[in-house]
Amino acid sequence: MSNPPQRITVNLNATPVQAEAGQSVGAVLMGQGIKAWRTTRNEGKPRGLFCGIGACYDCLITIDGEPNQRACMVQASDSMNIEGDFSA
């Protein structure tokens, strides 16, 4: 517990951001105060984390060019490119 947290850099919509290693992509975003990163198909409503465990697919995001990845499931890693409907 006492080890200092390792830092990583991720790119949120091409903006480099420092984050603690060992967090999910969703946690990195929430840590930046970003609560929504997807817009719904029909009504254009914002969505982010909901179930938190991979069941609801509300948290979909593009990671390293792969669309529709679950932000709550994928662990953020150094120099990861994270793209979605949010401003970093």
Place this chain on the structure above:
Amino acid sequence: MNAPSDVIVIGAGVIGSAIAFFASQQGLSVTVLERGLPASGTSSACEGNILVSDKELGAELELTKFSLDTWRGDLAEHAGHWEFESKGGIIVASKESSLASLDRLTRAQGEYGIDVERVDIPRLREFEPHISPDALGAAWYPDDCQVQPMLVAGHLLNLARKNGAKVQVNTRVTGFVRHGETVTGVTTDRGEFHAPAVVNAAGSWSEHIAALAGVNVPVKPRKGFVMVTEPLPPMVHHKVYAAEYVDNVGSSDAGLQSSPVVEGTPAGSILIGSSRERVGFDRSVNTEALRQMATNAIALFPFLEKTRIIRHYHGFRPYCPDHLPVIGHDPRAPGLWHASGYEGAGIGLSAGTGKLMGQALAGLATDMSLAPFAPERFGEFTPNTMISQESAA
């Protein structure tokens, strides 16, 4: 006892619902009996294409044209209920041999008055930018349309109800009430219902219903899977299928056949078909069918390789050995009518069927002859055509 009506319709799929609507438009009192809920059979396990493109020349194509006119004419004012869309169909040939079948098919269809246009590859790419580079030739059918079949059944039933029809769900027909030879009603798990005309619109289960009346209507289930992808921005704009599909539709083989049918939907998912196999009412998943369908679809649209499916489903097409539906009065059991055996085209053919059956049930001349679809073409009941295991389920 339940109050008698003019017509009893067995089955609330698209066919039964269309008949209920058109018969009630004719002023007939109608009772629909459905063992489950509306559209709980094949009509909720299919796709909603109204296709002229996949039909060989003959009576079925005639009925298709009539039905298309009915969708666009009599039913036009309700089209919004069931998301009617004229989106057009495209047949793609990727092999020299299928190019030859496509030539033969389109030439004959053109002579017959079907609106079909051969398109070259650049034009094909305008229609479908993501089509495989292997495509050799294609045909465009502007008349191919689409509806949401469950909503068709649901709303036609509701419109029929407004005309006074009764819809009894969760009511299973178990036998017939006869007066001598004549059918005068049905028995169900919720009592007897009486009517001088009883319509067997039980889809893949209609062989069983016919057998209850002692007549042979050899409709068998022909199973098909559909895979549904994740919702995507528009990538596939029409109904697109391979030329081999037309051959499979016309085949009578019981073994597994598959050919790619790919179409985008308003909801963003892409539907991927198609498979055909005669395995009775076996509901198990056939991985080989899924594998072939996936392989075929990727061959047609390479981007699909990375697209995910979120579900798949299967339905049982009501297949008739001579590939023609069974429509009309059955002289072998007076009072009994059939509207069944539409195989992979029941959605498209429902509107026309409903209109013709409405006329016939009201004792009017039909706009189109039902003779090619006559039920008695299967002859008398003989022990070896007795209800097969396939349809017992």
Place this chain on the structure above:
Amino acid sequence: MSKESTSPFDVAVIGAGPAGLAAAVAAAERGARVVVLDAATQPGGQFWRHRPESVEPDPEGHGHHGWKTYLDLRSRFDAAISTGVLHYLPNTQVWMIEREDAGRFVLRLTPATGTTIEVPTVRADKLVSCAGGYDRQLPLPGWELPGVMAAGGIQAFIKANGTLPGKRFVVAGTGPFLLPVAANIAAAGGKVVAVCESSSLTNWLPHMGAASGVPGKALEGAEYAAIFAKHRIRYRTRTVVTKVVGDSSATAVQIAKVDASGAIIPGSERLLEDVDIVGFGWGFTPQIELAVSLGAETRIDADGSLVCVADEKQSSTVPGLFLAGEVTGVGGAVLAVAEGYVAGASAANGEQPKTSTARQIQRHRRFASAMHQAHPVPEKWDELLTDDTLICRCEEVSHAQVTEARDVLGATDARTMKSFTRTGMGWCQGKVCGYAVSCLSAKGTTDENAQHASLTSVAKRPVATPLTLGEISTLDSREPHNL
């Protein structure tokens, strides 16, 4: 391990949560060759979810109950891996199961994250499903706003990331699970503005007998009371959140008192402002689609969830298929472990559980059932819904569309509702809206089996988790199995 993984295993275990770990260890220690498939990247399941071991190699289990049990199971699990009897495939989701000759199970796999799967298929003679569950949800106005989460989702967030998803929280719904969620938020430095429990605590009185059979629970209760006092957390009973307020994300909630049926007591509404995360939990929905696809018989449990039937050996009604944990009925981690041991042992060698074990399981089941009866989903929960409240979040289907399909088109079960309105047709395949859609469609029907049939149709999910067409196109074929 690729070569070994293609030859059939004796036992496959789905899930590495409390039940799955126990099942895997029990089977491996009896000499069975075992494979464990789990969607998560490390063992623990929901209950023992913890920080990635890559950044915190020796987690101390802060905020965890039964961490000793976990460490014991984990060391036995790791020992079995190192001797080669146990193969562990993390980050792997089972999306479909087939049977082939001799009834062997063929498990089709897809990566939980990323795009490659090393082992796309495993085969096993026996299968133990310990797939757990997810939070059960009820729609309400504003529940689609960002900042609204599943209560368990908040818990999972804290456990996995060691941080909080927000600052000021309201936790609402029903059941004792709301307590550890609030306690963990507070321990991690968050402000719990209120915990809203729809039931009354006096609901417990008739069930004290069952609770006294499980002494640990009373202790836990006392522990939470102390934590709540320390952090000044308001625990409001007979209270529900009636709507979540906010523009682009949640900023406030409106709460109200309810009567025993869940009807709002007029004039009791009040606004809790300055809230950024709202967690809802109405119990859990067991993840049973794989077992159902194999034909396992189901029943409706005391909490109204559809669960699979299991006998005293944790055997389902399908030969060779064993079940443990939430899939047999929501009952907590201790019960899940106990069932897991039994399931693993009977899958390995048909062993009968010891009388003492059987009794322990019975006691915990009784307790769980008492808990469910004390914390029912309010009968009138749907009175909060407005016409435009979303019922299906994925396909954005409104309450008005659902009621119209039911009342006008006759969609009186979830399957028909799905056909008519697209509820449950989206990405999650009805995992989130399934329970609510079942209730809403069957509303007004007198048929006792309607809700069971409806929930069963929701539990049918032939693709348990999405996968690419590329993966499907490379499936190996199976030997046909005649059932």
